[in-house]
Amino acid sequence: MSRASDLVDATLAKVPSGVDADVRASVGNLALTRFANGFIHQNVAEDSETLSLRVAVDGRVALATTTNTSTDGLDALVDSAIAAARLSPVDPDWPGPAPAAAVPGIEHFDPATADASPRERAERVRSFVDAGAGLLAAGYCETSGGEIVFANTAGQRAEGRSSQAILDGIHQTPTSAGSGHAAGASLASLDAGAVGSLAARRARESADPFDLKPGEYEVVLAPECVATIAVFMAFYGFNAKMHLEGRSFAEIGETQFDERFSIWDDVTDDRAMGVPFDAEGTPKRKVEFVSDGTTVGLAHDRRTARKAGTESTGHYGPGSESYGPFPTNVFVGGGDRSVDDLIAEVDRGLYVATFNYCRVLDPKSLSVTGLTRNGTFMIENGRITGAVTNLRFTQSFVAALAPGRVLGVGTDGRFADSEFGAGFIHAPSMRLAGWNFTGGASG
Amino acid sequence: MFEYAQAAVEGALAAGATYADARVVHAREERIDVQNDTVQALDRTEQAGVGVRALYGSSWGFFATPELTSRRARRAGERAAEIAKASALVPGPPLEFADVPLVDATYETPFQEDPFTVGLSDKVDLLLEVNRIVGAVDGIAIAQSGMTFWDTDKWFVSSQGHRIHQHLVESGGGFDATAVGEREIQRRSYPQSFGQFETGGYEVVRRWDFLGNAQRIAEEAAALLSADEMDERETALILESSQLALQIHESVGHAIELDRILGWEAAFAGTSHLELSRLGTHRYGSDLMNITADATLPGALGTFGYDDEGTAAQRVDIVKDGIWVGVLSGRDTAAIAGLPPGGMVRADGYNRLPMVRMTNVGLLPGDSSLEEIIADTKDGVYMATNRSWSIDDKRLNFQFGCEIAWEVKDGKLGRMLKNPTYTGITPQFWATLDRLAGEDEWVFWGTPNCGKGQPMQVAHTGHPASPARFSQVRVGVRA
The missing domain is CATH 3.30.2290.10 (PmbA/TldD superfamily)
Structure with missing residues (x-):
């Protein structure tokens, strides 16, 4: 024993x-x-x-x-x-x-x-x-x-x-x-x-950055950025408590996202971390949230499952009574492009290494403000041509992944740090049609 | 409990440490969370253990254990010293410790009503009644209310001879009303987002009169669904004092942490736009800007007797007449900067390393009033209660969202506006501070959820503030 x-x-x-x-x-x-x-x-x-x-x-x-x-x-x-x-x-x-x-x-x-x-x-x-x-x-x-x-x-x-x-x-x-x-x-x-x-x-390649005029730019986001998008979607959207209370963007059965976007939770994946049961003792199982762009599922604990007339998916954690069930073995589906490929396909845009200090303005649209950090690069004619100073964005994460907006997904999936911490979001790089930058170094 | 702290220190010294200190902490927390007519959470937490810090050469080690026996405490000290020796594989420059008086002392938070002896049913009944009033207002989908109480004993011993016992009591709570529309959610909170917390007993909850404010807050949340959006423009911005408190927390409080200025938080929380070479000359804001860090304010959430290095609580000038003059520091950071130690090093429980944290970082009051400020504003907006907050890793570029705003036209409050936001750059923003309400409206707002460090530590900080006006600010930014 x-x-x-x-x-x-x-x-x-x-x-x-x-x-x-x-x-x-x-x-x-x-x-x-x-x-x-x-x-x-x-x-x-x-x-x-x-x-x-x-x-x-x-x-x-x-x-x-x-x-x-x-x-x-x-x-x-x-x-x-x-x-x-x-x-x-x-x-x-x-x-x-x-x-x-x-x-x-x-x-x-x-x-x-x-x-x-x-x-x-x-x-x-x-x-x-x-x-x-x-x-x-x-x-x-x-x-x-x-x-x-x-x-x-x-x-x-x-x-x-x-x-x-x-x-x-x-x-x-x-x-x-x-x-x-x-x-x-x-x-x-x-x-x-x-x-x-x-x-x-x-660090060396982002030295001596220049100020870029804010506006909407096509972006290639590194895994840390995609992990932050995923963690906000998981907490505010695929959380059954939020959904039951009408606070989630998730609409089950609707094609809310680009067909290139899939996201799920799976503790049984060999790459995952943690134990295969939640704090209520419910066995965890694989739960798909978005499959090829269509929203298909939510994370449940016993309390939300009872209200929704379904079964717990094993996502109760300390505090779930207040904040709802929360997935901790999240995978964002990978694609078929190398990071160099993703960058090569951009005429004019930005490559962003990490996001910083993201906060939700409206959970229903998942409108979020945050900043870029630790490497923001200008892409012109398929090449990185220089570094830019950190930018502030104000962007609906749901709208950013809407049908037709995901232009490419990388093969480089790995555990990435997210706004909520490390070790539970596995994500690849991603090329998106637009990202709304609302401020720069000078405001 | 002093004997366990003493054993930990002796263990560290015996294992080769040149300095060691240890804290035995026994902490109780009670949290009640009520949604609509259901008690969602009734949680009681008890945490106890010893944490010991050891210095070897210029390197630190820290170890903590929940097992309170002399043998385990001594072993914890030995482990701390072993970790410090491993730190020396990637050593830093020689480290000094600023001198502080050695004290043998006790401190207790003054309080009137022990929150842990107030009947649980009394607390729950109050929250249920608040939710009943909130939920009865048309358009409100979710009524949420809660209270949290902390009772903490700390016994601190250092190898230099400190011996300090403190008993801290903190109390507070709040409620919010959420209206859910077809494509949006609107929320109003009272007394502020996440509630109001202070050092003191249950009298804190009684003083804030939740019941007397429930109807108004709920009606405002419901009305926001049909309010107009704020236009994006530059205009005069009047901030309600709890929003100003968070503005101070983010754009001043974190920026003046000496460990950040020295680069110790660079990879996680970030650094600071402030450079030590400009201490005493850098203009932080207008002449109206006077900021202090005062750990002695009665009732404020960041008030205590001694910090977790044994330095007495004190008041330090941070910004005087708009000029940056002070920092938040501990004994090692102060020695590096050549400044007196500020007594601002605290840890989140027995099992976390003490680090530089805000105490009560607040804006001293002016001589006006909110009523006068509004009357004196021809065109602007008045924003209240924080909804979102974001600032860059140098504490320069910020954007805040508030729960509610009203336009100000010709000295009067006009239309209610929803989804208000404002954005700016720290020194430019503070340079536009041109009106400041007085002591009658000066509130010691408490922030119970300040995150910093790895592993993450949550600190309780205070931020005295009164309503203020900023003459030219970009508002209405949206996706």
């Missing part, structure tokens, strides 16, 4: 009969080595044990979470959750605990990554920094690993291990920056030198 399993069993044993309970234990570690100005300036690690208990007493629901996993801590956890539930009104939407169901037999776990030493992370940092001789490097190398065990009073039990490694950084010149990024379940799979070389090349 593992530590997480022991904690779950000990907690469940303390729950009085007649009370519905979900218990979830997460035991693991997180380490992050951060560098700036070319040296490691912050280097942290933690061991963690977190225990969550959701109870329903006669339909009255409460959640309690603790890091105190002593016997007294477990007693306090159970007492706190039940006391809170008893004082709460009946929850008419409480779906009950998940029934027993088999979990996909897949594990995205590399023991060497979970046990990676600070020296191993520092060596990756060294490689990244050295790839940009004469440049100023900043970024981080993160490793994590652990086990999650779930059990409830309805007989469902799920156990899984996962690991994650991320290397993300920039190189800087006095007038520019360029970024590189890699993520996977295994630290050994990350080529720190290659990531650093890409960042260094982008």
Whole structure:
């Protein structure tokens, strides 16, 4: 028996009969080595044990979470959750605990990554920094690993291990920056030198940028930009709670997007990360959101599934009662073009490496404002001809991917950093017919 | 609890650290979230553990564990020192620590009503009643309300001799009304987006009178669906104080963080347009602009006794008569810049590294009033309550969206306008500040969700502000 399993069993044993309970234990570690100005300036690690208990007493629901996993801590956890539930009104939407169901037999776990030493992370940092001789490097190398065990009073039990490694950084010149990024379940799979070389090349090529007049430009977006588009679509659109409340742009069965655009969630993909069940214990399964331009599905948890008269897709997470179910193994469909091909097909436009600080103006149209960062390049007659200063955009992400607007999709899909973080959006480069830039360096 | 912090420090020193400090933290949080007539979330969280920071040569290491025993705490100190030694594989320049007085002290947030002893049903009943009033207004599809309370004990020990216990209590909440149209969503929030939070007890919730404002807020949200769109143009912009608070947070607060200015946040949050060589001479805004970072303001969300390096809370001038004169700093960043340490280093829990964070970064009040400012405006717009915020990695190019606006014509509020936005460049924008309301309308707005750092840390910051006018701003930008 593992530590997480022991904690779950000990907690469940303390729950009085007649009370519905979900218990979830997460035991693991997180380490992050951060560098700036070319040296490691912050280097942290933690061991963690977190225990969550959701109870329903006669339909009255409460959640309690603790890091105190002593016997007294477990007693306090159970007492706190039940006391809170008893004082709460009946929850008419409480779906009950998940029934027993088999979990996909897949594990995205590399023991060497979970046990990676600070020296191993520092060596990756060294490689990244050295790839940009004469440049100023900043970024981080993160490793994590652990086990999650779930059990409830309805007989469902799920156990899984996962690991994650991320290397993300920039190189800087006095007038520019360029970024590189890699993520996977295994630290050994990350080529720190290659990531650093890409960042260094982008930094050098984007030096001495000029101000471009704002307006609509054709764009080639690198995977980081596409990942940000995808994460906003996932959170604001393919989230069944948003959809049930009329706040989502998604219209099931409608061809809302270009036929070149497909997006889905699939923890069973060999490339994915995380465990194959959600925090309600529901097994995750592949869910298509957009297939060849047509919106076909949504992410559900048990609460939204009950309201919509369907089944949970396994996308409940902490906070989903408030924010809705959220996919965490998102894939954007790849295409048949190299990045050079995508650029070669543009007469006049921009190549954008990353987006920055994106915020939603209107969720229904997914109108978003944000900026370009870490490499924005002018494309003329199929070639990159220079670098431009960062631009502000105000753009409906839905309209940008509308029928006829996706002109090409890359073969370079990979895990890319997004506005909401790294490690859960796999995306390729993409060429779009237009992007509405509304401001530049001078406003 | 001091013994665990002490054991962690001793472990780090025994493993070769030249300096170490440790915090034992015990934190409780209660969050209630009610949508329409359903309690969506009733969450109670308890977090406890020890985090220790070790310096080896010029390199830092940090390790945290939730296991509070002397043996595990000492081992955490040893691990921190081991990590610091690994950091030395990619070393930085020699590191100094600015001197601060060694203190053996305690601090407690003043509060009247312990929010954790107020009956849960009292809190839930209040939120349900707010939602009932909001939901009864025609056109409102979603009524949402919530409260969050934090109770945090921290025991800090350093190898230099600090020994500090603090008990911090923070409370707040709010509600919003959402109207869903055919192709749009409109929302109004009270007291501000995400609610209002302060240091103090349940009296904070009582003071903001949710019930007395529910009807008005709901009616405004419903009316926005049929309001006119704002035209894109340059005009005078009057900002309600909570929106101005966020403007201060984004375009001043983050820009003056010394770690950002030094490049330590370059890859993630970004750097700053400010250059240390221009401290004392750079014009940040008009003569009306006076900004302080004051961690001693009673009731403000960024108020405490000592920061997480053991430096006493203090008030620091940031912008004086429009000139940039100060920064947010800690002991190491201050030493690099040759400035006195500002006591502004805080961590999000026992398991996060202390870093430079805003305290209460606010705009000192002027001598006017919102009523006078509107009366004195021939042509402009008045915007209230933040809806979206975005700013570039040097804190220069920003664009904000607000929930609601009214046109101002010949000294009077006119039509309601929906989807208002404004955009600008930080120093040019602040240079147009020409009217500022006074102390009667000066509110200590709280921001409970300031993100920074990797792993991400969420800080609670305060931003005193009163309504203000900016003479020439680009408004009405849309997709």
